[in-house]
Amino acid sequence: MDISEFINKNKKICIVGLGYVGLPLAAVMARKYQIVGFDINSTRISELKAGEDKTNEVSSEVLKNVGIEFTDDAKMISKCSLIIVAVPTPIDKFKKPDLTPLEKATETVGKNLTKNMVIVYESTVYPGVTEDICIPILEKESGLSWKKDFHVGYSPERVNPGDKKHTIDKIKKVVSGDSAETIAFLKMIYGSVITAGIHLAPTIKTAEAAKVIENTQRDLNIALVNELSLIFGRMDIDTLDVLAAAGSKWNFLKFLPGLVGGHCIGVDPYYLTFKAESIGYHPQIILAGRRINDNMGKHVAENTVKNLIQAGNLVKGCKVLILGLTFKENIGDIRNTKVVDVYNELKKYGINVYVHDPYVLKEEVKQAYGIDMIPGIENNAPYDAVIIAVNHKQYLEELNYERMIEFTRGDNPILIDVKGIFNKKEAEDKGFLYWRL
DSSP states (O other): OOOOHHHHTOEEEEEEEEEEEEEEEEEHHTTTSSSEEOOOOHHHHHHTTTTTTEEEEEEEHHHHHHHHHOOGGGGGGGSSEEEEEEEOOOOOSSBBOOOOHHHHHHHHHHHHHHHHOEEEOOOOOOHHHHHIIHHHHHHHOOOBBBTTTTTEOOOOOOOTOOOOOOOGGSOOOEESSSSHHHHHHHHHHHHTTTTTTTEOOOSHHHHHHHHHHHHHHHHHHHHHHHHHHHHHHHOOOOOOHHHHHTTTTTTOOOOOOOOOOOOTTTHHHHHHHHHHHHOOOSSSHHHHHHHHHTTHHHHHHHHHHHHHTTTOOTTTTTTEEEEOOSSTTTSOOOTTTTHHHHHHHHHHHHOOEEOSSSOOOHHHHHHOOOOOOSSSTTTTTBBBOOOOOOOOOOHHOOOOHHHHTTTOSSOOEEEEEETSOHHHHHHTTTOOOEEOO
């Protein structure tokens, strides 16, 4: 396929799925190409047409001036020559890959597939999904033949939500395809907008595997420091002090303990372990890391309860404030947030739990988790304990010991500092019962 036809805008590119990945990608590619942005969510399309992105990944100014043709009409896909699929790939309640969004999107593309199209997948999957699952669906729905009538590529997303420094165009892009010609074409397309450069993977399965291990590696490193915090906590040694000392050596990897949620690190390893088990290998290290990280919310809740008891409180009926619900700081993304595990565990003890987060959409939280967010930090004060679960910029700027004393009660107010924001000695000198991972 001739890239010049895309540059002179005789041919269009369609981005399927306009979430945290698809929309920023569409905005970047629209600087050079004619882009159609497709999503099945009509409300989302209406908002984007009005210049509103509730994920806050793309500004209103950019949306209004970027020239993307937003639509929920699947027939528009057939008018494009390059289709990029960027839909979510979550896990189900049994921690198994849920490929439903990907399969449905592929069916939609297949129904609108025309000859000589190139379809690229960006969704995170285990090795083999593109060729073993997606391509058969494309052939079935279109009646066309792979490699004869259409071609397929894979270029895994590397979006870091909320990161305004490492944007899509500044992160090296992995690209692969079903032929040398497809790879060369995609290299030119992506390379024209990705300033960080392109890495060519020799096969689609290689690129799929590369993506799924990126977050598996991070997950295991965080699991290690989380396990260290479990050990050092029993030894009455401060974990962050230990990490600071060990980190003085040049080759010590700097990872911190914490709650591991989100749509990537807390999900991707299960895609790899699912595939491994399907071919007869039972992963041990990866699943061990997952078990540790998945139980950290319960660990935080249990230590909150221990501190409530230490302070002389009757646990049932206590009031606890959780600050932050998102899976990371300064974004509104609540997908697979492990702060919910803290909330649910505390509720089991009969504790009245109140949650505040300046970034989330309250209706979205209610629908996803059944939690009613409070509008202000002091709304239900005084609290018996405060859990700072997410280090949002607003909390870093507005919270200090004096203010927290105002909305807590008792001679020894409890501060559970999950992210290690405050200085332990200073907090204890101010009279707080202080705990952190």
